[in-house]
Structure formats: C-alpha cells, structure tokens
Amino acid sequence: LEFEFKGTDLVKGETDGSSYPNGGLRETHTAGGYLAIDTSSPIFLRGDTIFIPSIFVSYYGMALDEKTPLLRANDALSKHGSRLLKHLGYENAEKVGLKANIGLEQEIFLVPRDQYYRRPDLQYTGRTVMGKILPPDQVMRDHYMAALSTATPALACMKEIQDECFKMGIALKTRHREVAPNQFEFAPEYGINTIQIDQNLVVMQVIEEIAAKHGLAALLQEKPFEGINGSGKHNNWSISTGNDIPLFLPKPINKATGNAMAFPIIMAAVIAALDEHGDLMRMSIASPGNDFRLGCMEAPPAIISTYLGEDMTKYLESFRDGKKDPYTPDLKEIDIGVKEVITFNVPSEDRNRTSPFPYGGARFEFRAVGSSQNVSMVNTVLNTICAEKFCEFADRIEAGEDALDVAREALKKHWKVIFNGDGYCLANQEKLTEDGVWRIDSGVEAICRLSDEKNIKLFEEMKVMTKDESVARQTCLHDHYTGTVDMEVGAFIDMVNQHVIPSVEAAGIGPLKALHAAVQTLKAALKEIHDTEESYEKAKLARVLRLDTMAELRKVCDASEEIVPFNLWSLATYKELLFLDSHCSK
Numbered sequence: 001l002e003f004e005f006k007g008t009d010l011v012k013g014e015t016d017g018s019s020y021p022n023g024g025l026r027e028t029h030t031a032g033g034y035l036a037i038d039t040s041s042p043i044f045l046r047g048d049t050i051f052i053p054s055i056f057v058s059y060y061g062m063a064l065d066e067k068t069p070l071l072r073a074n075d076a077l078s079k080h081g082s083r084l085l086k087h088l089g090y091e092n093a094e095k096v097g098l099k100a101n102i103g104l105e106q107e108i109f110l111v112p113r114d115q116y117y118r119r120p121d122l123q124y125t126g127r128t129v130m131g132k133i134l135p136p137d138q139v140m141r142d143h144y145m146a147a148l149s150t151a152t153p154a155l156a157c158m159k160e161i162q163d164e165c166f167k168m169g170i171a172l173k174t175r176h177r178e179v180a181p182n183q184f185e186f187a188p189e190y191g192i193n194t195i196q197i198d199q200n201l202v203v204m205q206v207i208e209e210i211a212a213k214h215g216l217a218a219l220l221q222e223k224p225f226e227g228i229n230g231s232g233k234h235n236n237w238s239i240s241t242g243n244d245i246p247l248f249l250p251k252p253i254n255k256a257t258g259n260a261m262a263f264p265i266i267m268a269a270v271i272a273a274l275d276e277h278g279d280l281m282r283m284s285i286a287s288p289g290n291d292f293r294l295g296c297m298e299a300p301p302a303i304i305s306t307y308l309g310e311d312m313t314k315y316l317e318s319f320r321d322g323k324k325d326p327y328t329p330d331l332k333e334i335d336i337g338v339k340e341v342i343t344f345n346v347p348s349e350d351r352n353r354t355s356p357f358p359y360g361g362a363r364f365e366f367r368a369v370g371s372s373q374n375v376s377m378v379n380t381v382l383n384t385i386c387a388e389k390f391c392e393f394a395d396r397i398e399a400g401e402d403a404l405d406v407a408r409e410a411l412k413k414h415w416k417v418i419f420n421g422d423g424y425c426l427a428n429q430e431k432l433t434e435d436g437v438w439r440i441d442s443g444v445e446a447i448c449r450l451s452d453e454k455n456i457k458l459f460e461e462m463k464v465m466t467k468d469e470s471v472a473r474q475t476c477l478h479d480h481y482t483g484t485v486d487m488e489v490g491a492f493i494d495m496v497n498q499h500v501i502p503s504v505e506a507a508g509i510g511p512l513k514a515l516h517a518a519v520q521t522l523k524a525a526l527k528e529i530h531d532t533e534e535s536y537e538k539a540k541l542a543r544v545l546r547l548d549t550m551a552e553l554r555k556v557c558d559a560s561e562e563i564v565p566f567n568l569w570s571l572a573t574y575k576e577l578l579f580l581d582s583h584c585s586k
Contacts, residue, residue, distance in 0.1 A: 010037060010043075010050075011036065011037050013034070013035035013036075014034055014035070016031050017059075017064050018031035018033075019031075020056075020064060021476045021479065022058075022472060023471065023473060023475035023476045024472055025058055025468065025472045026058055026064065032058065033056055033057070034057055035055070036054060036055050038053040038054055038055055038071065040074075040194045040195070042195065044169060046167075046168055051202075053067075054067075055067050055068045055071065056068070062466070062468065062469055063465065066374050067376055069376070069380045069459075069464050069469070070193065070194065070197070070377075072462075072463055073379070073387065073464045074193070074194070075463075076388075076462040076463060076464060077098055077100060077383040077387040077390070078097040078098040078099065078242075079387070080387045080462075081098040081247075081387065081390045082096075082098055083391070085098075085241070085257065085262075087397045087403060088257045088259050088403065089257035089258045089259040089262065090241070090257045090262075096242035097241070098239055098241055098242065099193075099241075099242055100192075100238070100239055100382070100383050101190055101191060101192055101193065101196075101239075101240060101363075102190070102191070102196045102197075102236060102237050102238075102375075102379060103187065103189070103191075103196065103236040104187075104188060104235060104236070104375065105186075105187045105234040105236070106203060106204070106233055106371065107184070107232055108185070108207055108220055109180070109182050109224050109225075109231065110157065110182055110211060110216045110217070110219075110580070111182055111219060111577045112215065112216065112577065114215070115572035116217035116577070118570070118571060118576075119571060119572050119577070121491040122217070122219065124490070125221070125484065125487050125488045126220065126289075126372070127219075127221045127223055127224045127292075127488070128224060128226065128577075129491055129495070129550065129554065130554050130557040130558060130571075131558065131573065131577075132558045132561045132562055132574060133226055133228075134575055134578070143177050143179060143180065143181050145177060148177060152580040153214040153215055153580075154214075154216070156214055157211055157213075160210050160214070161186070161206055161207055161211075162175065164206050164210060165202070165206055170188060170203060171188060171189045172188050172203065173188065174186065178229070179298070180225070180229040181580075182577075182578050182579070182580055183228075183231065186203065186207075188200070188203070190236070193379050193383075197374065197375055200375070201374060204220055208220070220371055221371070221372050222287060222288075222293045222371050223289050223292035223293050225574065225577075226554075229298040230293040230299070231370075231371035232299055232367065232368070232370060233369045233370060233372075233373060234366065234369065235365070235369045235375050235378050236366075237363060237379065237382055238362055241256070248266075248267075248363060248364070249263075249361065249362045250327045260324065260326065261319070261403070261407075264315070264316055264407060265393070265404070265406075267316060268406075268407035268410045268411045269386065269389040269392075269393050269407070269410065270389070271306065271316075271410070271411065271414050272410040272411075272413070272414045273386045274304065274357065274417050275413075275414035275416065275437070275438075276389075276414065277381070277385040277388075278304030278417070278437065279304075279438050279440060279446070279455070280381045280385060280455055280458075281304050281357070281366070281381055281385075282302055282304055282440045282446045283440075283446045283449045283450055284369075284377045284381045285366075285368045285370060285378065286447050287370035287372060287373050287443070288480070288485070290368070290370040291442075291443050291546070291547060295429075295441075300354055300367050300368045300423055301354075301424070301439075302440055302446075303356070303429055303432050303433065303438070303439040304356055304417070304437065304438045304439075305355060305356065305357070305418070305419040306357045306364070307352040307355035307357070307358035307359065307418075307419065308358075309348065309349025309352075309359065310349065310420065311349060312327070312349065313418060313420060315327045319408070320408050320415070322408070329349075331345055332345065332347075332348060333345050347361060353367070354423030354424045355419070355423055356368040366378060380464065384458065384459060384462050384464050385458070388458055388461070391462075393406050393407070393410075416432075416436060416437055419432060443481065443543070444478065444536070444543045447474055447478055450470045450474040475535045478536050478538070479538075479539075481539045482535070482542040485542035485543070485545060485546045486529070488550070489522050489525070489526050489545065490526075493519055493523065495557075495571065496518060496519050496557065499571045500557050500561075500571070501515050502570070503560070503564050504560050507563075507564045507565055507568050509563055509564065510560040511556055511560060515557070518553040518556055518557075521549065522550070525541070525545045525549055526545070529545070
C-alpha cells in the first residue's frame with residue numbers, strides 16, 4: 001500500500017463541528033467544522049503523532065474554539081497598542097507591533113491511585129462531594145515548599161513529567177510542594193500567550209498520564225477537598241513590543257519612546273480597562289470549581305481590583321494630580337545582622353496574595369484563575385479590554401486632545417479599582433463593593449455578562465467575537481456548569497445508596513432515615529433541572545443545588561463517616577487520599 005501525504009494536509013482539515021459544545025452555532029444538518037493551522041504556535045511531535053496547533057471554525061467562519069477569539073484579540077491589542085505607542089513617540093510601533101506574554105503556574109493534587117478508585121466522585125467529577133475533614137488538614141502549614149521526599153512516588157512522578165514535557169520543548173523550570181497536603185505546582189518558562197496556552201493544555205494531559213504510571217491520580221479540579229486549599233493557575237500577563245520592549249516597566253518604554261510620561265499613560269489605560277470591564281474578567285474565571293475557591297482565604301475574592309504597591313500608587317497619584325515626577329521606587333535593603341549573610345535588596349513592593357490582579361513589576365498576575373481552565377478566554381478578555389482602551393486613547397489624541405490629559409482623566413475616573421489592602425478582610429470587601437468596584441459572587445451570573453450590551457459592543461468593535469459567538473459561549477458555559485453539577489449529584493446519590501447506607505446498616509448506627517431522605521431530595525432537585533429548558537435557568541437551579549442543598553446533605557454523610565467503624569466504611573477517606581508522606585511509600 002502507498003499513502004500520499006501532502007503538505008496541504010497540515011494546513012487545513014475538516015471534521016464534524018456539531019458534536020462539540022457550540023451553543024447553537026452548529027446543528028447536525030449544518031455540521032461542518034474546519035481546522036486551519038495556527039502559525040503563532042509551533043508544531044510538535046509526541047510518539048508517533050504530529051500535533052498541529054489549529055483554529056476550529058464553522059462553515060461560515062464562526063469560532064467554535066477558544067483559540068480563534070484569542071488570535072483576534074492579539075491582533076486588536078497589537079493594532080491599537082501600536083497606534084498609541086506611535087503617538088507617544090515610538091516610531092517603530094506599527095512595524096514591530098505588540099505581543100502579549102504569559103506564564104502559567106499550574107497547581108495540582110496527587111493522590112494514591114488505589115484510593116482514587118474507591119471514590120466515584122473523584123473519578124466522575126474531580127472533587128469529593130463528601131468526606132470528613134481530618135484534624136491535621138493544613139494547620140501546621142508544613143507542606144508548603146518542604147523538600148519533595150523520595151519516600152513517596154510524588155518526586156519521581158514530577159521528575160518524569162518534566163522530562164516528558166522537555167522532549168516536546170516545554171520547559172517546566174520549577175516544581176515544588178504547595179500549601180495543602182498532596183498539593184504541588186509546576187511553573188514553565190514565560191512566553192507568547194498562544195504558545196504557553198497550547199503547552200499548558202499538553203502539560204495537563206501529561207500530568208494525568210504520568211501520574212498513573214507512578215500509582216497516583218492527578219487532580220486538576222479547583223477544589224477536590226473540603227477544608228484545605230484548592231488549586232489555581234496564576235496567569236502572569238504582560239505586553240511588550242514585537243522586539244521585546246516591555247510596556248509595564250518605566251525605564252525601557254520611556255527610553256524607547258523618548259517620552260518620560262509614556263509609562264503612566266499606558267498604566268492609566270490598563271487601570272481604566274480593568275475598572276470598566278471587571279465584569280468580563282470575573283466571567284473569564286467562572287469555572288465550576290472556582291465557586292468553592294474564590295474568597296475562601298486561599299484565592300482572591302470575586303471583587304476585581306488591582307494591587308499596585310505603595311510606591312507605584314504614589315507615583316501614579318502624583319501623575320494624576322498634574323506632576324511629572326520620575327518613578328523612583330524606594331529600594332529596600334535587608335541586613336539580618338550576621339557576618340555569614342551579606343545584605344541584600346528586595347523588590348520595592350511586597351506581595352499581595354489577596355489581590356486578584358496585582359502588579360508585580362513588568363507584569364500583572366491574574367491570581368484568581370482556576371487550575372483546570374483553558375486560559376484562552378482569560379487572555380482574550382485581558383487583550384481585548386486593553387485594546388479598547390488603547391484605541392480610545394489613540395482616537396482622542398488623534399482628535400487633538402493631549403495624551404497627558406486623556407490619561408489623567410482616566411485615572412481620576414477609575415482610581416477606585418486600585419486597592420493595596422487586605423482583600424480577605426470583609427470590611428474591605430464591603431467598602432470596595434460600595435465604591436462600585438465590580439463584584440459578582442456567582443459564577444453563573446458572571447457568565448451572563450457575555451451577553452451584556454456593553455460587552456457585545458466591545459467584542460464586536462474590536463473584531464474579536466460577534467454577538468452570536470458571544471451568546472453561544474455563554475450558553476456553552478452555562479451548560480458546562482449544569483452538566484458538572486449533574487455529574488456531582490449523580491455521584492452523590494450513587495455513593496449514598498451503594499456505600500454510605502450499607503456502611504451505616506452494617507454498623508447498626510447512624511442517620512439512616514436522613515440518608516434515605518437526602519437521596520429523594522437530590523433526585524427531586526435533579527428532576528427540576530432536567531425539566532427546565534433554558535440554559536441560564538438550569539444553571540441557576542444547579543448552583544443552588546450544589547452550594548446549598550448538597551452542602552447541607554453532605555453534613556449527614558460526614559456525620560455518618562464520623563461514627564461508623566473504619567473497617568465498615570467502604571469509601572476512601574481523606575486520611576487515605578491525603579498525607580502521602582504519612583502513610584505512602586514506594
């Protein structure tokens with residue numbers, strides 16, 4: 001047999017576009033879906049398979065994927081950012097363009113695979129819908145950054161993950177323990193957003209595959225366990241020119257433009273974008289798992305503010321008030337008072353882990369992103385909202401306004417979004433809410449912002465998404481939320497019927513009547529969801545079922561686990577799933 005393989009086969013492909021979640025953009029009788037190579041991200045080889053980064057669109061060119069809107073947002077950012085830079089004095093702006101760079105910190109859990117098989121909820125949904133919290137939990141905080149031990153499979157697993165990724169050109173330069181027991185993190189090199197997102201999707205797949213080889217199961221969901229920290233994927237984001245001049249550092253961009261005020265003008269545009277479109281930033285992190293994580297003293301609250309630090313805030317405040325002082329951060333030197341350790345310098349600003357979007361020098365860190373997410377939408381939003389503000393600034397300058405006046409007006413209007421305090425403090429949260437900073441506690445409601453008139457106009461004007469594409473994504477996200485809850489409830493019912501009730505009956509002790517009632521309550525709530533037609537209404541019901549009803553019924557199951565003898569409890573407990581160092585060896 002002879003097979004002919006043409007180069008054109010690498011450039012375009014065709015498949016069934018109706019079988020994927022598409023929000024109504026495709027139906028079975030209009031099923032064509034078309035792939036085209038994305039030249040911004042490299043092709044790579046794994047085993048006997050060529051992986052070709054691609055976009056996926058309908059017969060009429062509507063985006064069925066996450067990547068197409070991102071590429072459009074990249075173009076919008078480059079186009080309008082270059083216009084602004086040219087007005088600020090950078091003559092090569094339109095020639096070199098702009099690019100967005102990101103670095104993704106991937107958090108995971110690793111649990112014994114034999115115990116994972118004893119948890120239907122983990123297998124079906126990635127999180128435990130019941131389980132008694134243990135006294136040790138993370139109270140000693142001795143897991144974070146401790147040495148990875150050779151006494152457990154975790155270290156060998158993480159090494160092999162790094163090796164496998166390196167074969168594909170993915171450099172996971174950092175590995176370490178995280179705060180919760182059995183929680184770990186990888187961090188890659190920093191780079192162009194499309195490449196980093198493609199690589200992160202591959203990394204997540206490799207993590208799951210390699211973990212199985214080491215007798216472990218990798219959990220990527222945001223909140224696998226109650227009572228301990230969940231997992232995030234910090235999206236470190238920056239903008240630079242095509243020839244790598246960073247926009248978020250004062251000296252390089254001011255030097256390139258020959259304009260000492262270029263940096264504060266750029267920062268004013270970003271701050272205005274954040275304040276005006278904080279609802280879209282909240283939408284972009286509305287993954288089902290983040291419902292349990294945001295604002296729980298382990299991740300920033302669902303209030304979209306930014307931390308700039310004392311020195312940067314004072315500098316921009318001075319600029320806002322009409323001054324042209326240079327940015328001179330207060331260098332901090334630490335001397336611990338012993339001859340064995342030399343004095344050393346630390347950054348001018350401290351870290352604020354309670355802020356969803358802190359400035360970290362050269363970059364902003366979107367800390368609220370969920371660990372399981374494809375972060376294409378996150379970066380589509382960041383690029384689009386900044387592109388719009390760059391466009392607005394450029395339009396006004398071209399119309400004859402002074403760039404300094406435009407920037408100062410923006411800072412005065414949007415200053416409220418800058419917050420350097422403790423975001424976990426309830427009083428501070430109330431103050432930010434009263435000030436009008438975007439706050440959407442419900443992920444289901446946040447998703448609805450995709451169809452808001454303001455945001456449809458934004459995406460259409462920036463040529464990122466049409467109204468139909470935005471509404472379709474809203475439908476897909478609501479359906480995904482409802483589907484996730486549907487699986488969690490199904491797992492809960494099965495576990496009560498097949499494990500909790502038999503264990504309670506075998507022990508002759510426990511709330512048997514309440515357990516039977518819980519099953520009927522869940523079945524009735526699930527039927528109500530199934531009988532509802534509209535995606536948004538189904539998602540609202542699912543959220544109440546998940547965060548209220550299931551949370552209460554979980555207490556009945558956990559109370560049963562507390563009193564049933566260990567040898568009669570058939571589900572893997574938190575003790576068996578967590579604390580690898582305590583009871584797991586090779």
